[in-house]
Amino acid sequence: MFRTGLMATAMAALMGTVSCAPVKILNGITPSGSFEKTKNISYGPLERQKLDIYISETPRAESPVLVFIHGGSWDHGDKNLYKFLAEGFTSEGFDVVVPNYRLYPEVIYPLMIEDSAKAVDFAVKRFPDREIVLMGHSAGAYNMLMVGLAPEYLEAAGGDLCTDISGLVSLAGPTGAVKLKEEPYISIFPDRFTSTDAPINNLTGPRPPLFLAHGSEDETVHPKNSEDLGAKILEKGGMATVKIYEGDNHTDMVKYLSRLFDGDSTLKTDILEFITTLPPKGEKGYCR
Numbered sequence: 266m267f268r269t270g271l272m273a274t275a276m277a278a279l280m281g282t283v284s285c286a287p288v289k290i291l292n293g294i295t296p297s298g299s300f301e302k303t304k305n306i307s308y309g310p311l312e313r314q315k316l317d318i319y320i321s322e323t324p325r326a327e328s329p330v331l332v333f334i335h336g337g338s339w340d341h342g343d344k345n346l347y348k349f350l351a352e353g354f355t356s357e358g359f360d361v362v363v364p365n366y367r368l369y370p371e372v373i374y375p376l377m378i379e380d381s382a383k384a385v386d387f388a389v390k391r392f393p394d395r396e397i398v399l400m401g402h403s404a405g406a407y408n409m410l411m412v413g414l415a416p417e418y419l420e421a422a423g424g425d426l427c428t429d430i431s432g433l434v435s436l437a438g439p440t441g442a443v444k445l446k447e448e449p450y451i452s453i454f455p456d457r458f459t460s461t462d463a464p465i466n467n468l469t470g471p472r473p474p475l476f477l478a479h480g481s482e483d484e485t486v487h488p489k490n491s492e493d494l495g496a497k498i499l500e501k502g503g504m505a506t507v508k509i510y511e512g513d514n515h516t517d518m519v520k521y522l523s524r525l526f527d528g529d530s531t532l533k534t535d536i537l538e539f540i541t542t543l544p545p546k547g548e549k550g551y552c553r
Contacts, residue, residue: 285346300319305317316384317364329397330361332361334406352523365380373454386424409438427551441462444458464494474551480513482513510532
């Protein structure tokens with residue numbers, strides 16, 4: 266367990282916003298022995314259209330590849346901050362892909378989703394014989410949900426949602442259950458989550474199974490976002506598991522994926538159970 270020194274410092278720092286300085290501490294004390302990393306692979310021609318791939322040194326048989334999309338309110342954040350998260354899964358035998366995407370004010374909706382879809386399609390083609398599970402935190406969870414619920418994004422990138430994606434894991438994701446009322450969000454999303462810019466308004470067709478995780482004390486993205494989306498998917502006959510983690514806040518949903526903190530919550534165990542028990546591909550692909 267971790268109670269003193271750098272580990273305690275990192276834990277205290279991560280109680281706030283996931284930002285460069287605290288995460289550098291956490292990444293610095295996260296071991297690198299469980300993976301081989303390839304950095305800055307281009308999935309498109311632009312500077313932010315790059316991704317990192319972490320290959321597990323101890324692969325789990327028939328494990329899916331995890332594509333993790335980072336958060337940051339759509340105006341900041343970077344793949345380089347998430348070694349701790351990738352290692353949390355490579356140490357369990359999973360390969361992990363972490364892409365960047367363009368940010369505001371360079372782009373507004375829907376270009377960040379289009380970037381995420383291109384990165385996902387790159388991963389699908391890079392690992393053609395593997396299942397692909399999408400995971401994201403906060404703004405990244407939004408991007409991931411849009412790619413996983415609105416099939417036109419993957420189609421435009423050259424892929425197919427129901428054939429390519431076996432599951433979706435949303436960590437404190439904004440879904441449109443709460444409308445946008447302040448900047449910069451109303452500049453990024455002019456429709457303010459009242460139209461097809463919101464995941465909750467993209468439920469007309471089948472979609473892969475979802476796991477929606479949220480902290481009960483999240484003051485950044487209200488738990489109602491996960492609760493309402495999960496309820497609507499179930500109403501439509503889809504597969505969705507919603508779990509609200511009592512006493513946890515917004516950043517806890519990513520902090521607990523580090524090996525240094527995963528004993529403080531069942532979150533990582535719950536995600537592993539979800540992705541290792543996903544239904545096999547059927548006549549309609551992975552969609553239900």
